Amino acid sequence: MIHSFLMIGQSNMAGRGYAKEVPPIFDEHIKMLRNGLWQIMSEPINYDRPSSGVGLAASFAAAWRLDNTQNEIGLIPCADGGTSLDDWAVDGALFENAISQARLAQRTSEIKGILWHQGESDCSPEKAEKYQEKFSKIIETLRKELNSPKIPLIIGGLGDYLSHGIFGPYFIHYPLVNQQLEQFAQTHENCYFATAKDLTANPDGVHFNAHSQRLLGIRYYHAYRDLKNIFNPLPDEDGILENIYKRSYTKTEKIKLLEHEFAVGNIESKDYLNELKAISQE
């Protein structure tokens, strides 16, 4: 049975890291949901916008796999860029979509956790003040709808770069949201916080860059695995990431990657057939 995780929130959960900046993560035992079915995960996982890219879920899953070498993990992408907590209100389209996708996933997996990253669209004192109340209702209803009242919820902090970029003025009150997120994790059962401390952004000053997303995913995984808040960067997160990257491809993965290169026109049919033969004979 696949261990699955629901991805909800806004753009930094969906992921906007540039794929070219980091080594890929591709593992036949890491799946993603598409149209209600599982397929091998490839990034972008959460294709909410044409700019979607590397998010935290791939390294979350890869870190999970380091500890679960015999099992499969599945990611359920439902995050949507630019959305506020109000956009996520119970019975709204985003909420209903997440429920319907989670239910499809539950046909063939067990949902083991909820991954949330959101708050950039709620960076005002008025909105921050209401964050916990609104969020609590969303999560309570979500857990009830999924028949998993105690399912762990991991929530991440907003990046400390937010107030410095060209959109900085919009995010000046981001520390208020981080306070609310930390407090929420500390005062709610089965909820854990993963810090964004020391993480850096794309040139837009809004989105975690690809490497930062990789590190954040590892922090999310440790919060999930150890059922504890991660208020500081993990001392060994770079080493864990190296371990993830140094995994070599299985035969199935090599074939899938080759098929992709042929499908998108990067190699000719003759070379495709020759390489396919070579891999099969390995």
Next chain:
Amino acid sequence: MIHSFLMIGQSNMAGRGYAKEVPPIFDEHIKMLRNGLWQIMSEPINYDRPSSGVGLAASFAAAWRLDNTQNEIGLIPCADGGTSLDDWAVDGALFENAISQARLAQRTSEIKGILWHQGESDCSPEKAEKYQEKFSKIIETLRKELNSPKIPLIIGGLGDYLSHGIFGPYFIHYPLVNQQLEQFAQTHENCYFATAKDLTANPDGVHFNAHSQRLLGIRYYHAYRDLKNIFNPLPDEDGILENIYKRSYTKTEKIKLLEHEFAVGNIESKDYLNELKAISQE
């Protein structure tokens, strides 16, 4: 109210055309559903696989817009590559996903048609023989679930290139499927056929190339608009496509495209701000 269309079937409905081979279609009044919400359509619309690309839905929508200059159209992508008719059976994950996405779309749009392209995965005499019976049940249930018993259904033919490529042996019986699709359209109310005659493939010999997808989308639109079967290429389809391509961008579209270039790191923040200012002053 947005006029929306449900996209279902396998890879040639999702689209595998190479974007670099054709001019883009980008129109603020053509939307696509993401996470239950509408956003401006950009390709790939139906991101079922990392190889997904240009499909028929963009030019379908653009041709619709030539006749509906004051209205908005929305595309609901639910096609999934490599899927057989059995995979689309009622109560299966693909069917349920399509229903749930269509219902989300119905919150803010009226579903005006169903676009279907499928059959490559059913190219055997045994499967072709059962095609109409199975398909009829799927469509009947789908229309009932959407509370639209008479909603037009447009179905397209399989490409005549199928038996020639490197995967040709798998598709040798494709004419049997085309016969079934044509017959289905001729014997079922509110169902119309759009031919794939003269269309060509990517080097894989399986997927329509980008230009062919553009033409097929126009044929689908004419079948929908005129409520008739299109058994031959339209005499003026190249001219219609030229009309689509020559449309110039609105200010909103220019800004969205600029934002995208900045988001993916193609331009620096200084140039972004300068160009944004220039567009705003146009």
